Amino acid sequence: MNFPNEHFSIMLNHLSDGVFIANNKGVTLWVNDTSTKQLGIDRVNLIGKTVDALEKVGVFTPSVTKIVLKSRKTTTKVQTSKGRQYLATGYLITTEMTEYVLVHVKDITETVKASFKLEKTEALMKQYWQEIQEMKLAQKNEKDNPHIIGVSKPHVKMIDLINRVANFDATILLNGETGVGKSFIAQELHKKSSRSDKSFVQINCSAIPETLLESELFGYMKGAFTGANSKGKEGLVERANGGTLFLDEIGELPLHLQPKLLQLLQEKSYIPIGATSVKKADVRIVTATNQNLPEMIKQKKFREDLYYRLNVISITIPPLKERKDDILPLLYHYLTIYKTKYDRDISFSKEVIELLQDYSWPGNIRELENTVERLVITTFNNVITLEDLPDKILSHSSNKKTYDFQEDNRSQLENMSLPQYIEKIEREIIEKALRDHKSTRKAAKSLGMTQSSITRRIKKYNLSTLDA
Template sequence: MKAADLFSHTEFKEVLNVISDGLFFSDGTGNTLWVNDASEKILNTPKEKLIGKNVTELEAENIMNPSVTRLVLESRNTITTLQSSYGGRKYIVTGHLLRLEEEDLVVVHSRDITNAVATSDKLEETERLIRNYSREIKQMKDQPLPPKQKFIGSGKSFRDLNDLVEKAAGVNTTILITGETGVGKNAVAEQIHELSDRHNKPFVHINCGAIPESLFESELFGYKKGAFTGANTAGKAGLVKMAEGGTLFLDEISEIPIHLQPKLLQLLQNKTYLPVGETATQEADIRIIAATNKDLYEMMEKGSFREDLYYRLNIVPIYVPSLKERPEDIFPLLQSNLKYFNHLHGEMKHFSSQVIDILLNYEWSGNIRELENLVERLVVTSRASKITPEDLPEKIQSFSSEAATYILKDDESLNEAMERIEKSIISETYRKYKTTRKAADVLGMSQSGVMRRIKKYGIKPDQQ
């Protein structure tokens, strides 16, 4: 059978036209015998202009370049190459030489691999990005961790606090820092030390609540050799001695044992102290800063804190507002901590706009400490680079759902909704602070304005 006879059967050609791959047939001299519909489309040339022509002519007309048929006939072997069509699509083209009884037949098979190449290109691009990303992470980890910025804010409350801190840093007197748990009282103490003329001397932080009562005196003032059973045979310098020339920060001052308060008073008044077992007092060149989240005045009235010690500590009082009182500082605190913990853990996370909205309106009962812990948790546990509401703890997600109730209820006008919200805010503030004067200060209103609304809404101090 001659090769040309194969294509005299209509049914045979119909079967070949069903195939989506291109099929190009030529005889042993390179003359085109027949092409299927797919090959016609790939070559962008009608069958009538292909059949009967030699592949060298078609190659000269740039219809195919190179001609795989020509390469097969020259090499007498199977040839595979990659070619592009007019439309920019890519094909893997394989030519086969078939030896029939009377003559040779060359079959060229073309398969569209455009999508596969694109996927491969994307894979290579992804791998390149991963390599770059890994390199950036390694560079970040190799860089020294910058110091954590602790004293952050931009609102009026923070500016007022910063002004007071700067003034306090310039005088060598005792300071009492008060505020809720987690507001950053230690950061305020450190800032005062850094701005003072003692900044190049030690800053010794003592948590009075963390030292056992039986060891408090010896830890604070030190002890002489052999002062008590189990003591270091060489004696020990106390924390006061370690702070010489610098600042001694007494955190949680309310926890100092009542029987040791007179000795602390001596240190405050005379800048002298007596190590355990010694008979001669020692002088201390230190600046003392104390901090507490408790009401020392109330403790004084109850007899659990000495009156003379209270007044000696409270020479320059500094109140650190909670995050509820300085909401404008929440965003810079979030961003600063996100940058720090990204660097610390080698991540490149960022907050979605929805998360920022939720966190700006969250109550932050744990203040800055809660904020810092949350940001680190999100950097470590979020699965994607963008931190979304689904990454937030259930507690905050629930709070966000509750906050969403501040929208118009069914059959409620805007004025009615505003009054409902106003009543809720004033009621909660009055319940918390107990007096109209303090509530007015917190709300930024006049006292008479608060009193009018309390009367209007029938609010009582214990109303939830």
């Protein structure tokens, strides 16, 4: 017995999934009720329209029917329509007279959202786990080296060198930008040395007037000069006897005092101002500078023989911009210190952490510490937000661009489908590669793609290239 065609329509209209049927030319022949709801268009406005025309006006993307007719194979794609995602499977059906394409369409929007939320949650958990591990490592390092915090490779390499040379009495020259913590390193060298039970004496050669520096270093005898203390004065060299003398900003040491320091290094002796006899001093000398001493030698501003005596062991302290992995431990270290000092229950927001980690910190650790202290004092609420950051950090061009990129992605994510979001990211990555490498060949190589693949995407996204 024959089964009436209208019965098939009634049954297919009861399905909760969409059914879309087209002929071998891609012309829509029939859709069930669910399909009209999925596409948001009445049946009368679908029947007779080609899938190519429907795809161009954005009814669905991509057209599975077109793909099936071209490939001649059963095909499954994630299809987007009206901001929702569908799993569309197209079947090529061949009869004696002609061919049809039947597409079965299942709404997977909520499944995709749940999956994407899970991925975001997992990524967030992974990030938190990494931060916790960094904090644990930083805490261990802080326990072993309370003044020197960090987990980055340049930092660990420097600490290893400090541990190896600390117990030798050779002079050490510390090189590094302003604010990297040269005085902390000098103290660490003293603490790890056999002189740790003796004095650590520090002087900044640029902070004392040139006329007073000699008397501060070497002291003077009773009646050595007009206005001198009637009992004379003990110099810092004598105070450091048996211990460590740290001369910061050694490049600022006046030329006329450099021979006296050279004598102290070579002969372990010196002459106080107004004295007639030589005094002995058992001191280890550690110096530091942020200047180019070899260049100063060429300019006759620093003695070459003194430089070689000071530079027996050279330790370069890397700036924060070269040890990005240390920024997070340092931020939390100083946050803990100033929370306790000012009795505040305060924390960083995730956005602030991201921005501070990306900032170049030209003032290095000193700038970072001062920034954290300021934020703890001035932030009104219990969470430090972007609005609380200094203008200097917020206006930092490269960081602001990175932050805006991240924020734009977050704000748009809720209103975008997964394929749209992925395409957006792909376009931006390719654009950046083209800007950085100036040619499709180099850009493709940097992204691990073939040149033909990147060329197709350039055409797809209508991107411009610099290739000749």
